Amino acid sequence: MKTNAMQLINKLGREFGIVIALFVIVAIFSAIDSQYFTVANLVDIIDQSTINGLLAIGITFVIITAGIDLSVGSILAIVVVLIGKLLTNMGVDPITATLAGIVLGFLLGIFNGFLVTRLKLQPFIATLGTMSVYRGIAYIITGGWPVLNMPQAFRDMLDGDFFAIFRLSILILFVFAILAYILMRYTRFGNYVYAIGSNEEATRLSGVNVDYHKLMTYGLCGIGAALAGMVMLARLGTGEPAAGQGYELNAIAAAAIGGTSLAGGKGTIIGTLLGALLLSALKVGLVVVGVDAFWQYIATGGIIVAAAYFEVIQTRLRG
């Protein structure tokens, strides 16, 4: 009976574990403060996870290939200031600006991929470098000043009300997540990405164009960062060159909590999405309950370590 229960947990996998953890967190905070379990607050939790969720989904592609992208926060910053300039100084219409943002993020990601696949740099070092370079570019573009007064049309398009309940940015997150899920689960591209992360050499020797697929994961990661940047721009109405500093670590945390292995070959989009929600539920909960902000760091760290340990136990059960 006990082994059956274990097998069931194994079969349902990581995602199920996070869902349970999510319920536990919601239950605990709701018990402490009934304010927590209100529609408005639950919507807020999802809202708060949008930006990190977009970044995390993007980075999941890269991490599954056994790579990493530390520059996502800086890509976000370039997109924020450059698209901000397009919208304000140059008066570009919101749709064109958004598309330009996506292309920009993609190209910045592709440059990371170029460093990794062509120059054969280690992903950690390559993107540590571009993290700094991209950040510098963001500052240079604005001379250090924020870009102010985003047009209302742009703000409404990306982050306006959606049936008076949700904000539109949630839709962006879920559409991106669904596309990413389909890509990883049902396409040749996804198959190859998992294979590359699990054994790059064997995949190459199977006649798969490994470099191309790795390059594309960095491009997709850049798109995730660009979307996150534009949601942020729409939400705040201003674009700061300092935006997104340190966000790469939250994104990695969400992916890791969701079961993505930094060693590559393992991870799911749903897991990452749940990981981002979990972090957000925790953060919102601590605020609602009124815990000192400093404690949030400890709680976030604790969750990451606990999730990693859960992984170890699961592997042991299987062995």
Next chain:
Amino acid sequence: MEKPVIEFKNIGKSFSGNAVLEGISFSIQPGEIHAIMGENGAGKSTLLNILHGIYTPTAGEVFLAGERTAFSSIQDAIEKGIFKVHQEVSVIPALTVGQNITLGYEPQKGLFVDYARLNEETDAILQRLKCHFRSTDKASKLSTGEMQMLAIAKALFHKAQVISFDEPTAALSDNEVNAFFDVVRELKASGITIIYVTHRLNEIFQIVDRVSILRDGRYIGTYKVADITREQLIKSMVGRDVAAFAVRQHQGLVQAETVLEVRNLAREGVFSPVSFQLHKGELLGFAGLVGAKRTDVMRVLFGADKKTSGEIFVKGRKAEIKSPVDALRQGIGLIPENRKTQGMVRMLTNADNVGLASIKKFCRLGFVNHAQKQKNCETFIEQINLSPRDPLYITENLSGGNQQKVVIAKWLSTDADILIFDEPTKGVDVGAKAEIYRLMEELLAKGKSIIMVSSEMMEIIGMSDRVLVMREGSLEAELSREELTEERVLHFAMGGEDSFENECNAAHK
């Protein structure tokens, strides 16, 4: 009879309810070379791991020199004089030879390692083993054979009374094997007991005194090597007759059509220009010692490494093969030498691994039809006789022979016409070997062509229609089936008239 140095009494071991070993009882005499044989999955490694304290048996007892023992860890076993030389010798490349040998037991002088003593002690051992490297050499510079010697030196450093070897010759060239045998004989002469796990039948008859056979986790029997024939040995291992398994059942499948022509293909600094042709239905063997660069030729041919010159023609047409992607397009497949790092993708299922190179077959607009992929795998499971017959099984968890079959199926699924098998039966058990040979013949009969790189003489002689012999990066000879003898192949592999001298040099390298 003397009192046995090791006695297994009714040993059993289960993993989560599955019995891997059951009722194993036999004993090992002091100073003998005792082989443990059986197919992959017979339980040899599990039994060794129990002896070395890596696993605790779920039933039965181990006696060491008459005393009941239960080692709690491998360190515990080492301190009692039982040492294991691992299947894939683990050497830390960044350390020196001496640091490797003494790792964890370095002689100390106060707070510091006493390097003078460390090097003196290890050099003495290396001298005894007639090694040509010294304690202060970096371990990263050692060849595979030398790493093996390092492991033996480590055993002697720990004053081991019993040394076990798990597939010690799998990665060694013939010269290195001979040097290794000399050392093993000397260890025996100095009273050390040797336990020897191997798949290679020849070795049993060369150096082993007695052999114990396991099959499906059960003990079959212990035989004096002098009293048993090769066929009897195979029969008791597989429980059926595998008469002469590396022998062609069908000859004359070779057709006139040339499917592959290689002209002056070279990679500077690795191998000098090679030219050869491959015909439809032909099995072309590539013989040579380890280090003859046969694998490098295949990797260049397959586009995995860059060529510096030469041309490749596939079915009469010039083929630009710059990457494995191009090779795949030309209908060339490679079953690489190292299954674990180059052949299979660890975390994937059989269906994914089999479909990896041919995924386009079951894709529409980039979307994978998983049901079709699974069905594709099932047809090949049938053809390659995979066990278990489950497309959703994780390939990594299969036995070595079955993993190899999956890698082969990956290329069958692409319908490649030219298949390169690099050491196709390395680390594969007897039963699976026979099946791989049978599969190769089936492919030839279907008009496929095969290049087989192999260091196993039996395989080269038994299976090839024609053999090319390489030595130190150059093509030395072409032998037709009629000209093929073990002596001839060795003659060219070692380098013509002065072969004996070369052999000595190679052994010293």
